[in-house]
Amino acid sequence: MDHSVNLIPFLGMPLPPAETARAALIPVPLEKSVSYGGGTGLGPAGLLMASAQVELYDELLDMEPYALGILTRPRVPVRGALEEVVDLVEEAVAAELAAGRLPALIGGEHTVTVGALRALVKERGPDFTVLVLDAHLDLRDEYEGNPLSHACVMRRALDLGLAVRHVGSRSCSAEEMALVRELGLKPLWARQVHKDPEWLDKALQGLRGPVYLSLDVDGLDPAIMPATGTPEPGGLDWDQVSDWLLAACRGREVVGLDIVELAPLPGQALSDFTAARLLYRALGLALKERA
Numbered sequence: 001m002d003h004s005v006n007l008i009p010f011l012g013m014p015l016p017p018a019e020t021a022r023a024a025l026i027p028v029p030l031e032k033s034v035s036y037g038g039g040t041g042l043g044p045a046g047l048l049m050a051s052a053q054v055e056l057y058d059e060l061l062d063m064e065p066y067a068l069g070i071l072t073r074p075r076v077p078v079r080g081a082l083e084e085v086v087d088l089v090e091e092a093v094a095a096e097l098a099a100g101r102l103p104a105l106i107g108g109e110h111t112v113t114v115g116a117l118r119a120l121v122k123e124r125g126p127d128f129t130v131l132v133l134d135a136h137l138d139l140r141d142e143y144e145g146n147p148l149s150h151a152c153v154m155r156r157a158l159d160l161g162l163a164v165r166h167v168g169s170r171s172c173s174a175e176e177m178a179l180v181r182e183l184g185l186k187p188l189w190a191r192q193v194h195k196d197p198e199w200l201d202k203a204l205q206g207l208r209g210p211v212y213l214s215l216d217v218d219g220l221d222p223a224i225m226p227a228t229g230t231p232e233p234g235g236l237d238w239d240q241v242s243d244w245l246l247a248a249c250r251g252r253e254v255v256g257l258d259i260v261e262l263a264p265l266p267g268q269a270l271s272d273f274t275a276a277r278l279l280y281r282a283l284g285l286a287l288k289e290r291a
């Protein structure tokens, strides 16, 4: 599949001058270790196209986050081996960090997150927490012989010495569950979000330090997010995710973020638009807290 489509800037707005921009979006149309449905290679293009329809004013934040300056970078080349692509992502993120900008990846499959986390750990050390919205734990040591599979991303985060906190979980292997128990990880299951009125406190209890937000769109319910490679029933709804983001970002530095695993469906705008809004809201919250 040819992913060399021209990408429009986020929100369809003119790019701000790099010197004043506070955030940089980095498209990474990666589609290599996909295990079920394909299509993540078109994720960035789908999200960016849909973003032109997103309202610039965010009613929850009571502001227009785009005014803080959001760059859209050229896409990271994804033709090489997975390890090469992850290296290129790391370089691209490191460049934004060096310039003091918030880096935000647009995937592509979840593997892209590894590049961002490596860049951040090199720049500031591992004293931050990866907050991950995801139906899956992604804690396998390897999957189909591949340690950089999308199914292993949070295991690689643990290898980097990072704390990881999941929300919206509802699918994992027995081995992953054993690791959760062994390490005392605290994934917040989607079922808890739906049933436990104190889920929000529990999702963020004991968090220390800055956060990195990794948003796998399959954390959302497939009713509003069908366009993803491995959809799972019982996901979070829009307001639950917004509440989680709002609480997660309040009073915390957000060191970076990504949105991954969007696999656009032909003729179906809902998922692409929802992903674009989710990215815009997360960016707005992160930038507001940095302002």
Ligand SMILES: [Mn+2]
Binding pocket: 134, 135, 136, 216, 218, 219, 261
């Ligand atoms: Mn997932």
